[in-house]
Each structure stands twice: as C-alpha cells, then as structure tokens.
Amino acid sequence: MSEGTAISDASASRAASSSAPLAERYAEAMIPVFGTPQRVLVRGEGCRVWDDAGRAYLDLLGGIAVNALGHGHPALVDALAKQAPQLAHVSNFFATEPQIELAETLLSLAGAPQGSGVFFANSGTEANEAAFKLARRHGGAERPRILALENSFHGRTMGALALTSKAAYREPFAPLPGGVEFIPSGDTAALEAALAPRDVAAVVAEPIQGEAGVRPLDPAYLRALREATRDTGTLLILDEVQTGIGRTGSWFAHQGVEGVVPDAMTLAKGLGGGFPIGAMIAFGPEVRGLLTAGQHGTTFGGNPLGAAVALAVLGTIREDGLLEHVRTLGESFAARVLALGDPRITEVRGAGLLRGIGLAEPIAPQVAAAALEAGFIVNAPDPSTIRIAPPLVITDQELGSFADALPALLDAAAPAAAGAAAPVDPSAAPAADDKDPS
Structure with missing residues (x-):
C-alpha cells in the first residue's frame, strides 16, 4: 500500500466517524x-x-x-478581535507593546521593587519550571537543596513534578530532577531545622494548597517562611498559579498577609481568562539577574495575542x-x-x-x-x-x-x-x- 493510499484510507475512516457521538x-x-x-x-x-x-x-x-x-x-473577545489581525505572534528576537505593557502592569500590581522583571510562559507548570531554574542559579554548588511543602502541587512537567509531593504523580516518572525535599506545611520548627545548614536554594509554596483540598497556609506560617528564608539567604518562591489574579480578593493571595513579599512568584490560570499564558515575576535586580541571555526561553510565551487578552482581563478586574x-x-x-x-x-x-x-x-x-x-x-x-x-x-x-x-x-x-x-x-x-x- 502506498503512503498516499494509507493517508486516504485514514482520512476516509475519520470522515466516516465524524457522525459518531x-x-x-x-x-x-x-x-x-x-x-x-x-x-x-x-x-x-x-x-x-x-x-x-x-x-x-x-x-x-x-x-x-x-x-x-x-x-x-466582551472585553476578552474584543481584545482577541482587535489584536489578532494586527499582530498575533512574533519570535522572541523581537518585543511587542502588549508584552511590555503586560509586564509593567504585573510588576505594578505586585508592588515589585525597581529592577524586578517578568518572564512569560504558556502555563503554570512552565512558570514553575522557570522558577526551578531560578532556584538552581541562586543555589549553585553551595546550595543544592530545594524545599517544597507536603501536599503541594506545582505541575506535571518534570521540574514542576519534582516539586509536587503526591507520590502517585511522581513515581511513574522517576528519576526526577534531584535535590528536592518535602517538609510538613505549617510546622515552623521543621522549616527552621531544614534551613539550618544554610544550603537550601529556595522554598517553594502555594499560599493556598488548591489540589490538596483548598488548604490555606496559616498567615503566621507564611510570615515565618518569609523571615526564615530571608535570614538564611534562601529564595522564597510563591506559586500563585491558582490563587493569583484576584481569585482570593487581592491581586495575589500573599498580599493578604502583612509583611510577606516573595523573591519570585509564578502565575497562570486566571491571567489569560482562558487564553494560555503564564508568568514568573522576579522581585528585585539580584533575583532578576539570576537568569541571563540564553539560559531560558519560550516560543509562544508573552506573544502579543496572549498579552493583549491578559491586559483585558486585568483591566476588567480593576475597572469593574x-x-x-x-x-x-x-x-x-x-x-x-x-x-x-x-x-x-x-x-x-x-x-x-x-x-x-x-x-x-x-x-x-x-x-x-x-x-x-x-x-x-x-x-x-x-x-x-x-x-x-x-x-x-x-x-x-x-x-x-x-x-x-x-x-x-x-x-x-x-x-x-x-x-x-x-x-x-x-x-x-x-x-x-x-x-x-x-
């Protein structure tokens, strides 16, 4: 059978099945x-x-x-209709106005200090992959450990999966990227003990553990996380993929806890209102500078179509x-x-x-x-x-x-x-x- 015949037969079979439920x-x-x-x-x-x-x-x-x-x-539909015929996608050799405006808007909403920066991705798991790389660059050989919380969920790609505690998700794909340890959430003593050797690059946490059953971290524990990581030179990375973009009544859930500002934050889900877009925000020039040219990338992340939709979502949340x-x-x-x-x-x-x-x-x-x-x-x-x-x-x-x-x-x-x-x-x-x- 020729290749053309095989393709034709397959097409005919699919056409016949198009009337099936x-x-x-x-x-x-x-x-x-x-x-x-x-x-x-x-x-x-x-x-x-x-x-x-x-x-x-x-x-x-x-x-x-x-x-x-x-x-x-209507705001989302209108943003798509206006941006799509103008410019839908360009490679990351170029910048676009919607991309820049979205980054500036997110930095403003996050209250990020001067010198902070944004990396755009396509999903939450990809944003967490970028954060994983950020942690590795911060840690180097001297800080090989990364801490995540028990009952955490950070995504399904290999790096994000390494940060996800559920064994049923992890075990079929072992070995995963190493150096990740899980500590009990809410246990300040366990946190301090894990950080004591000062060889931890980052702690990654969700302010509310969504896949664990919508279980918020106690505000006192979140503050302890911030204080302990700051004292030991450890990055605090907050996964706000599910809790960000107004979901909890603040732009980001950690903003509801006084004194908690992360070193990096990941976003997705509500950011695009249904259009696939994610983001990692690095707070401050030192953290932003951990990833340099050529050390990370994306094909579709932050393209003008996605950025325009995200701007419409953020604008509507604010205006309404x-x-x-x-x-x-x-x-x-x-x-x-x-x-x-x-x-x-x-x-x-x-x-x-x-x-x-x-x-x-x-x-x-x-x-x-x-x-x-x-x-x-x-x-x-x-x-x-x-x-x-x-x-x-x-x-x-x-x-x-x-x-x-x-x-x-x-x-x-x-x-x-x-x-x-x-x-x-x-x-x-x-x-x-x-x-x-x-």
Missing part, C-alpha cells in the same frame, strides 16, 4: 490522560456552559480557576471593582453554607472565590457527580472536599443557588456512595433554562 470520537482520538470526559461542552456564556445535548450548567469551577471573566466576556466583589461574595457564600447547619458540612476553607467545602464523610466525588446531574460544575480535589473556583463575575444569586442546593446534593450522594442509584431532586438545579437557547 463526540464522546466516542474523543475516546478514539485522544491519549486518555484525563480519563473519560464527564460531558462534551459546546458553548459558554457568562457563568454557564452548555453540553452537546443542549443542557445548561452553572460553572462553579471556571476551568479550575481559569475563566476569571466567565465565558464569552471585582476584587471587592470577590471578597464580599466569598465571605457571604461561606456564611450561607455554614448557616445551613448541616452536620455533614464541617467547614468552608479558603478565601475569596477559591473555597473548599469540608465534608464529614469521604463522599465528595459522589457529591460532585450529583451536582453535575443537578446542573452545577464543581470538583472533589480530595475525598472529603468540594472545591469551587467560579468566574469572578458570578452573582450572589448564582452562587447562592448552589449553597441552597447542597443539602439535596448531599442526600443524593449518600446512596451513591453506598453503591445505590441516586436520583437528584430537580429543584436543586440552578434557576436557568436547561436547553441551549442558540
């Missing part, structure tokens, strides 16, 4: 690293999305803290007063959930619109499944936690509809956890048409 085509064409998709989504508007059957869902996960402005926001909205709504949501007085709910952790609802029993996956059936998208980062990270533009009424539905969802989850069928009360669904109006 989308879920079947996904299973046939994709490497299954994400498992089986819960739904095939085809459209979004505001805080709602629709699947290929025309059913609507209130998106309380926001692409896992990505869709800061929801779906189809979304930081105050996030703070107020996050607190009222937490209070509303706790006011249910349901003994199956133990606590609400987190800040702003990054919240973990603690459950008394390990039924969170079943609750998330029941929520999806009822028209809510949430997830279970651990067996006893429901996480929400909705668009920052979500309304009190929309978010309140989920709080009000929680008892019914917990009712539905209990028999599901026991292996029984669990019909969901339709009255638990959010107030909206359940069909795509388009």
Whole structure:
C-alpha cells in the first residue's frame, strides 16, 4: 500500500466517524490522560456552559480557576478581535507593546521593587519550571537543596513534578530532577531545622494548597517562611498559579498577609481568562539577574495575542471593582453554607472565590457527580472536599443557588456512595433554562 493510499484510507475512516457521538470520537482520538470526559461542552456564556445535548450548567469551577471573566466576556473577545489581525505572534528576537505593557502592569500590581522583571510562559507548570531554574542559579554548588511543602502541587512537567509531593504523580516518572525535599506545611520548627545548614536554594509554596483540598497556609506560617528564608539567604518562591489574579480578593493571595513579599512568584490560570499564558515575576535586580541571555526561553510565551487578552482581563478586574466583589461574595457564600447547619458540612476553607467545602464523610466525588446531574460544575480535589473556583463575575444569586442546593446534593450522594442509584431532586438545579437557547 502506498503512503498516499494509507493517508486516504485514514482520512476516509475519520470522515466516516465524524457522525459518531463526540464522546466516542474523543475516546478514539485522544491519549486518555484525563480519563473519560464527564460531558462534551459546546458553548459558554457568562457563568454557564452548555453540553452537546443542549443542557445548561452553572460553572462553579471556571476551568479550575481559569475563566476569571466567565465565558464569552466582551472585553476578552474584543481584545482577541482587535489584536489578532494586527499582530498575533512574533519570535522572541523581537518585543511587542502588549508584552511590555503586560509586564509593567504585573510588576505594578505586585508592588515589585525597581529592577524586578517578568518572564512569560504558556502555563503554570512552565512558570514553575522557570522558577526551578531560578532556584538552581541562586543555589549553585553551595546550595543544592530545594524545599517544597507536603501536599503541594506545582505541575506535571518534570521540574514542576519534582516539586509536587503526591507520590502517585511522581513515581511513574522517576528519576526526577534531584535535590528536592518535602517538609510538613505549617510546622515552623521543621522549616527552621531544614534551613539550618544554610544550603537550601529556595522554598517553594502555594499560599493556598488548591489540589490538596483548598488548604490555606496559616498567615503566621507564611510570615515565618518569609523571615526564615530571608535570614538564611534562601529564595522564597510563591506559586500563585491558582490563587493569583484576584481569585482570593487581592491581586495575589500573599498580599493578604502583612509583611510577606516573595523573591519570585509564578502565575497562570486566571491571567489569560482562558487564553494560555503564564508568568514568573522576579522581585528585585539580584533575583532578576539570576537568569541571563540564553539560559531560558519560550516560543509562544508573552506573544502579543496572549498579552493583549491578559491586559483585558486585568483591566476588567480593576475597572469593574471585582476584587471587592470577590471578597464580599466569598465571605457571604461561606456564611450561607455554614448557616445551613448541616452536620455533614464541617467547614468552608479558603478565601475569596477559591473555597473548599469540608465534608464529614469521604463522599465528595459522589457529591460532585450529583451536582453535575443537578446542573452545577464543581470538583472533589480530595475525598472529603468540594472545591469551587467560579468566574469572578458570578452573582450572589448564582452562587447562592448552589449553597441552597447542597443539602439535596448531599442526600443524593449518600446512596451513591453506598453503591445505590441516586436520583437528584430537580429543584436543586440552578434557576436557568436547561436547553441551549442558540
């Protein structure tokens, strides 16, 4: 068989399968690293999305803290429409105005001192790879150790994975880059003991450990991290990939803790509002100077299209007063959930619109499944936690509809956890048409 015939046959086969259900085509064409998709989504508007059957869902996960402005926001769409025909991409041999303006804006929002700098990437894991390199350059032969926290998650690429504590993620890909050690979060004595030899290049930490179940670091511990690293000449690198860009009610979560300014910070997710872009900010000229020409790079990071979208996201958050909205709504949501007085709910952790609802029993996956059936998208980062990270533009009424539905969802989850069928009360669904109006 000739090469042309093989290609033709393969094309014909795929054309024939194009009439198959989308879920079947996904299973046939994709490497299954994400498992089986819960739904095939085809459209979004505001805080709602629709699947290929025309059913609507209130998106309380926001692409896992990505869709800061929801779906189809005019500011984001307009930025894409204006920038794409003007200049979409150039190589890193050249600079562009959106790239420069975005870097200046981030430095300003971060309160970074004169001489700080930004490196743009395409994702959070790539931003953390850059931070890993920064740590290595700072440490050299004299400081070969890097500390990360137990229950941390910093990404899936090899360097970021080395900083991620979960054994199930790490072990299939060993050996990983060496020199990384994990210390218990919140344990100041363990931190001080680990730093005592003064051979640690950097400590990497998330202000709120999202994948661990939305577990904030205690403010006192964050301050201890800053003081101990400063005293020992160790870099403090804060991973704000999930907590940054207004998610917690401040531009960056660490800004809610007085006296904590990192040496480097990584960003992504909400920065592009759905467009892939990440960033590493180096605070001060000494840290910025650790990476010099030729020591790191990227093809797509900071291209004018991504930078223009990110500027639109940041501008909208500022102009629409979304930081105050996030703070107020996050607190009222937490209070509303706790006011249910349901003994199956133990606590609400987190800040702003990054919240973990603690459950008394390990039924969170079943609750998330029941929520999806009822028209809510949430997830279970651990067996006893429901996480929400909705668009920052979500309304009190929309978010309140989920709080009000929680008892019914917990009712539905209990028999599901026991292996029984669990019909969901339709009255638990959010107030909206359940069909795509388009």
